Amino acid sequence: MTHRDADFRHQLGKFRLESLSSPPVPPPASPPSSYLLPPHLPASVTTNSTPVRSKRVSTACDFCRKRKKKCDFRYPNCSACTRAGVRCTIPPPGPQVANASVPRDQLENLQNRVRWLEEVVRHKTGIPVADRPTGSPLEGEGDPDWWYQVPGLMMTRDTTAAAAAAAASRPSTTGPTSVPPASSSPSTSSPSGVGPDLPNVGEIFRDQLEHRRPSIARPITSAPRVLRLASLEEADRVTAQYFDSMGYQYPFLQRTEFRTQLQSIYAGESVPPETHYTYHITIAIALLIGSADGIQATEFYRASQETLPLALQNEDLAAVRALLSLALYTMFATSGPSVWHVLGTALRLSMSLGLHKARTTASLVEEELAKRAFWSLYNLDRLIASTLGRPLGLADEDISVTLPREFNDDWTEAPGTSAMTIPVQVARLRRIFSRIYRYLYNNQPPPPPAEVAVTLRHFRQELDDWRRLAPVYPPALLYSTSYYDYLFATTLLLMYRPSPRNPTxxxxxxxxxxxxxxxxxxxxxxxxxxxxxxxxxxxxxxxxxxxxxxxxxxxxxxxxxxxxxxxxxxxxxxxxxxxxxxxxxxxxxxxxxxxxxxxxxxxxxxxxxxxxxxxxxxxxxxxxxxxxxxxxxxxxxxxxxxxxxxxxxxxxxxxxxxxxxxxxxxxxxxxxxxxxxxxxxxxxxxxxx
Incomplete structure (x- = not known):
């Protein structure tokens, strides 16, 4: 890299500026002294003087610049501003950018690159953007999926540029190498067709991720369709079946919060789309649990799908809960999306939100609801993966968030005697279950029988301690004890039956x-x-x-x-x-x-x-x-x-x-x-x- 290139990269920050259609022109043997000098210095400075480097343009936000910290450029708020709770702002372009000296060959390379990218957009989407003003809206035009074809385009595009780069690298005694015409033979190009002149695809996609649409309030363009049971009392009775069974196993919905939303819906009040979705999908699950008419459950499920896209619009806890409800429905119904795919999506979303990491929030309720959603997802992932003989979605070593606290519906803590007693105890068992599954069901060579016997004895002691110390929830005494016994027996069955690492x-x-x-x-x-x-x-x-x-x-x-x-x-x-x-x-x-x-x-x-x-x-x-x-x-x-x-x-x-x-x-x-x-x-x- 020449000194001139290094200066220019500093000025332009994180964007890569290599040419796409022509190789960089090497500098003349004896460049004039004024070429390396800022424009405000006199030309009388001799060539023996030390060149003055242009000042690097700061692309950090105001908050990071004041603290003299590195900015990660996230949009709309960088990580530092998010942690500090301040608005993330950037300085307007200053005179140092406008007055910076830019080498002519780099400007030519930039122009060539812009022309090539415009041609890519026109070829892949059918949208002529060369004459469009910068920033013009393009929604609804062309192929919306063209962006994901860029990697394939990179690998199959014409190799003329690579051939030109190879030709430019050959020694020349007649001066600077001229750029070969576009029709030159690519016989000297690399076999893969991928040369150093290709754009940094990783930076392209990273830029797309860093400039994702921020979380916004979900709009209500029109009143969604609402299905209602015969009365509010009937809806209370049906949803009680859900919370008295699935609620003890997967407590990502809070009963009192759902009851308030239920009253609003039956009173004809306007509620957010995610509330409409949660209401319909929960009623559908409850009808399936109660062995009711499957046709009515299907109708409620179809109504939920009308607001599902809006419920998943933002990457937030509401979207995770929506996916959890969808996974529960697919477990009970004979139709719907694959529960494996739904859980995979929910796991990746929860990890992107950091739900698996220990963190503190401003609200205790928000923190506990996030924990309940994550551990419900964890429970489902372990159950589905072991039943289908597939890998676990998240390694236990990557989890640092603690188990939920045992709060009642009124948020008074009562360890051992609250509605969260059963799900917390189930999560403790699933952690043992997970280690058993990972040890016995993998493709590693079987360990010596003596090692297996010792390991299983340790696991058995943990399971016995879990069952002996498991507290019961008095309002659901029969449910909790029978459910504990069932989970204990199924875990023993997983541990002792023939397995890939313990076949005998x-x-x-x-x-x-x-x-x-x-x-x-x-x-x-x-x-x-x-x-x-x-x-x-x-x-x-x-x-x-x-x-x-x-x-x-x-x-x-x-x-x-x-x-x-x-x-x-x-x-x-x-x-x-x-x-x-x-x-x-x-x-x-x-x-x-x-x-x-x-x-x-x-x-x-x-x-x-x-x-x-x-x-x-x-x-x-x-x-x-x-x-x-x-x-x-x-x-x-x-x-x-x-x-x-x-x-x-x-x-x-x-x-x-x-x-x-x-x-x-x-x-x-x-x-x-x-x-x-x-x-x-x-x-x-x-x-x-």
Whole structure:
């Protein structure tokens, strides 16, 4: 870089000024002395004098200039002004800019670059901008997505400039190298077609990000369509179903705030678009939870989509909450966008807002609502990722924000006895759950069995401590205790079942798998018995996972018997058989409500028949072995009461009556293990997750 180029870059600040259509002309061998001097100095200064550098133009805002700090140029406020709470202003162009000396060749390069960029805009959008005044509005003209084609244009554009640059770099004895015509052959250009004369695409896109549209009040151009239930009392009853179930798991909406908004809507008052969206989508979720008419829920969902774009207009907490509500709806409905994509968008938005970082705000309420939104998102991300066998959206090491405080609806803090007691406790479990998932379900080579056993013992101690110390919420005593038990059992199932880094669990893991699976099955059967089972794909996956894990444990017993050993898992026979039948019944009921599940139920029946048939033909082996307890017995093994089902299984689950033992597939255990991956892919494909 010549001294002259360095001066000019200082004057122009952060913008890059290389030529796009012609290479820079090298300086003459003996430049005149006045060429390097500011215009206010006399020309009589000799060439032996030290050149005077032009003063660098400051592009910092007034606040950063006064503090003599570096400005990050963010729009509309830089980071320093945002932290200080002052308005970010910049000085008007001063005489030092107007009077700065600019080399002629750089001006020519700038003009060539402007002409080339104007041609790019005209070619990609069809908008002739050469004759348009600078700053003219162009909204609604041409192709709105042309900007994102710039990188492709960079890689495929004509390589003439690169050839010219190569030619210019060759030695010349006749003086400065002239620029070759546009028709010159590009035979000497670089193979990639990308030369040093290309613009800095990173700076282009960074400039777009730094000049994003600022957060503004969402306009209400026309009164949005509002659907109402029969009365405000009916709306209160329906939304109470939401807050008494989903509100305990994902508390990103506050009940009292929503109640106030509900009253405004039913009174016919004007409310912001995000309030309209939250009202409609929450009613839609509540109707689905209450097993109400799906048509009415769909109507409320469609009404919510009319105001969703305005609810997502700004990058703020309201947009995060809107995406969370949309994710909850897609979990319960058979239509709507992919919950995986919605959660990914919500996570990236929350990280751009810094919700995962510890920070303080001027308002305690604002700070707590932000925490509730983030930890609701965290809970959903862990649940969906583990169910679909996909990576977590955010690493725990990157999270520094604390858990929400346990405030009541009136913002009085009551640890252990507030409405936030349950979600805070669930978030604590999800953090343990997350570390278990990351340790066992990845593509790293399996660690030594001894290391796995030690690590699982540590995890088990954390889980036992969590369940023992978990406080309950008296107004929802039954809900909190049963929900804690269910979460505890599903976490044990995730930890002890065959996994990529622990494909051959030990005896204690087999026992824990079997008992946890029976507990999970019983939880779902209890909900089904009272008509409160949620017929969603998450429920289907947990039921199927519990069922095939029971079969896997029974297969481990069968292998032990065939090797002349005692069965590893020794549950109550009636309890185990009823759990198997519960899975069969629930899968069949799912098949009546969700297409495609009937094939899954039939596959599970066939696997069960095979297992039980072989177990029925080995009674003498079982009787010859004394009962024994696994060597690694631990004190906190789940023992579930019997599920209230028929006393015995259907005959189809035992021997077919022909006297012949069905052929046992030698790879059955491996099939059961890979059923997890198969079913995850099946669900993701069928339900467009």
């Amino acid at each position: 669990p030990d005896a204690f893991s087999i026992v824990s798998c079997g008992d946890a699976s029976v507990q999970v099955t019983r939880s779902y059967w209890d909900s089904y018995s009272v008509g409160k089972l949620k017929w969603i794909w998450l429920t289907l996956s947990q039921i199927y996972f519990a069922g095939i894990t029971i079969l896997w444990c029974l297969h481990q017993n069968l292998r032990a018997i065939q090797e002349g050993q005692a069965p590893v898992w020794q549950p109550d026979d009636q309890t185990m058989r009823r759990a198997i039948q519960a899975v069969v019944v629930l899968l069949e009921e799912f098949g009546k409500r969700r297409p495609g599940v009937e094939r899954l139920a039939e596959t599970f029946r066939q696997q069960t028949t095979m297992i039980f048939s072989h177990l029925a033909y080995t009674p003498e082996v079982q009787q010859s072995q004394p009962p024994s307890t696994p060597a690694q017995s631990q004190p906190h093994v789940l023992v579930a009461p019997p599920v209230p089902l028929a006393p015995v299984l259907d005959d189809v689950l035992l021997v077919d009556g022909s006297g012949n033992v069905p052929v046992m597939d030698p790879q059955l255990a491996e099939q059961l293990f890979y059923s997890y991956d198969w079913f995850q892919e099946e669900m993701a494909t069928f339900y467009t997750l």
